[in-house]
Amino acid sequence: MLKRLQIVGGHAAIPLFAVLLGLVVGSFFVFLAGANPIQVYDQLFCEGFGSRGCETFDDLLIVEAENDDGELETHFAPFYGERGHGMAIVLEKATPLILTALAATIAFKAGMFSIGMDGQLVLGALMAGFLGYWIPDQIYAATGVADFEAASSVMRTVMHIVVPTLAISAAMIVGAIYSWFAGFLKVKLNVNVLISTIILNAIAVQFVGYMINFPLRADFNNIARTRAIDDSAWLVPFTRGLFSEIEWFRGSRTGVGIIIALIAAFVIWFYLWRSTSGYEQRMTSGSSLFARFSGIATEKAALRAMLISGALSGLAGAIMILGVERRIVDGFASSGTGFDGVLVAILARESIAGIVLVAMFFAGLQQGAINLQFGDLPRQLGGIIIALIILFSAMENFFRETMSRIRHRIAPDAMTQTSDDAVPVESG
Amino acid sequence: MEETLAVEMRHVRKYFASSNVLAANDVDFEVRQGEVHALVGENGAGKTTLMNMLYGLVHPDHAEIYVYGEPVRISHPDHAIRLGIGMVHQHFKLVPSFTVAENIMLGIEPNQFGFINGKSEAEIVRELAQNFGLPVDPNARVSELSVGMQQRVEILKTLQRDARILILDEPTAVLTPQEVHELYNVIRRLADDGRAVILITHKLLEVKEVADRVSVMRRGKMIGTHDVADVTIRDMANMMVGREVILQVEKQPATPGDVVLKVENLLVAGMGGVPAVFGVSFDVRAGEIFGIAGVSGNGQTELIEAIAGLRPVDGGRIMLLDHDITDVNVRTRRTEGMAHIPEDRMTMGLNLQTNLDENVIVTSYQKPPFSSYGILNFQPMRELAARLAKKYQIASARVGEEIKTLSGGNLQKVVLARELEGEPKFIIANQPTRGVDVGSIEFVHKTLVEERDGGAAILLVSVELEEIMSLSDRIAVIFEGRIMAVLDAADATEEDLGILMAGGTLDKKE
């Protein structure tokens, strides 16, 4: 038991060490920016993880809130009482990260180094954003009901279930097909997945930018944007729904999306580690020669993984639009949420629970980075620190070797055991 | 009179943190001038590491090293070469696109000879080759040479650098029997010249034949050094594995039954579409071991992959128990009774990234009791793994851990256990004991013979002639993608096989 704890501790020690090193080396850049690292880190973390945001920024607080039309408004005001816990905003931002990190992990665990999450996500978002008003339009036209307000409560309930379900499903299908295409290129034509997904991302981003600016442009707003989704398509945030009385959620648009993401995390965990299909794809990634040799249909396993991966990215896009943004604004397509998901996946190393934790940590840092600029500091500092942490945790092997060397110095006899001395398996 | 030792190594210690192996544990080792000193031990015993430390490639944690009585600290191969030490590695380090002469002269200061051009280099090399009785064509490109010739070039390269102490790391692993004998003669001559030759090997017969003294290593420890005349092969084997081993494969004559595998005019392409197997035909019967002998790289890999369903067939037919399986996928072949012990257990035979349970069910996970409705059932997996571990004496790492920490022999037992579970009718055994320790070799051989006696048809491929000869009932020799002959194992001699393996034909002498 103690051994097991030590093993778990060993796994956690290296990422924690990487975070610490990232912060220490990041201090150098903080100094460059002419600030005090302690203060910067305090600001960076208090916003994302503090109980009430940063007290130091009481009077400069930024809160995005919706007015009665559901439009977003930005308040710079000391309305502390209206603000919930920093973690609530972290949940909102972590949701797409969890989903895209799952998408990356499932592809990696089939031996496909796909980083196509961005392209799949924006196509999914576009699909959901479009269907979010188009489907209700059709329903209203067919039933003669003017709008959501005018509908009966039964109709509202039905629409609240049907419309988001259809929009999300379509987004997932679009993402899945787009991802499958990269898989197909790999399996049939041996095109490098990394390269094909980079190119597919660029195409998707440009395409979505075009759609927002031209065919789907809603108005003459300075920044091009699509029509807002219908209320029936809205994944209502907790603050407006069930938990409207709970102060903790104030200021956050998190809602059913985070629940979907957590369920997805569980489903993916189960798929990977408990199902025969997941087993097939894991064996394929461990050694595709081995999988082929054993009779596993490796191409099928890889394509299935790509489909699931794309569906998850599409789901992330749909939730961002239906739950948070409520319309697609120009610039959304190049926000890079998909790639952040890849980084989360790499940091979490195949661990699904790790993905959830790392996504939260990542979201908190991003939130904190926004916060920095109110203290007259470049928000890029946040990005640099995140990048440093990733860099250091990628040096895992180096740390592992160093650590074992240190341990060896301390207790040389403990290390003389070779594999052949290991105890045989006991039956039962 | 006290004789000077060519090499003396004392209290050598080397720990590899990355693999958590103590490769040298207080090792003492000495070599006299003018002797052939064999260094034997199972795979992973630490032989290569010890010699790499002498050659400056690996740095010991602690060591006292004397070369001709002088204490030295060898930091780099250049330094070792200056001390008169030469090493021919397990994997050759020649530049394939260079000529023999260019390879041999590589890195030697040109002004030492006044000028350097192809001509004079070639002359130097020709002279060198003549002096040592190792004829080579100095202008031949290395990529065109046979493995045996390449080795000769490696040896000449060390001699050109005036090596007085010559280390040969498993030099015979890649050679035909004839080439092996030539090499023995060379080694003997070099030693008689007063050089010290250190011969790393795990073939004990070889030790008996050429070495004067032998040092045995086991798991990073030096077990002992003896005059070869004083020890038997069995003694050496016991020292290597630390217990009694039976080297001879005990088996009754085969009682072959019906044809299980029939290969007809098989054509298979190798790398880059170049044909590798040219119209090969043979059949394997129930209850017999059909061995394919040959120097590696003569089409064995392609032939086996085609039969196993891993490589497309360009022509001909493969029949398994009267079913045409030429174009059938791997899973179907396996359900029809095929098992496959592959050449490369690290990437093909096993998934080192996962645990024993998941490795033993890879051919049966889709069936109950290991899964139902697409969901894995862990209990039966665990039970199977535990049962096989016990039956095959697999010394496993902790339960549930990745199997990559297991030794070569134990890994091969995992493959064997999985493949033989479910009573296959046809077994492909491709190099089943490569890189496996003596104890496990014996086990693998015994298991294969048991399967044969149980009625399985076994197709054995090996580049170890000894293995082919002691296990097979019939022997086919493959050379450049063609079967040169099929011999009855009882009539096959090492010489005949060697000639066939080198592409020759047997004169019919009555």
Ligand SMILES: Nc1ncnc2c1ncn2[C@@H]1O[C@H](COP(=O)(O)OP(=O)(O)O)[C@@H](O)[C@H]1O
């Ligand atoms: N560079 C290395 N890093 C880590 N482990 C090594 C390294 N070289 C050898 N080893 C380990 O040391 C042991 C001895 O290896 P080696 O000297 O190659 O054995 P041998 O030549 O007797 O087969 C093995 O367990 C091997 O895995």
Ligand SMILES: [Mg+2]
């Ligand atoms: Mg070796």
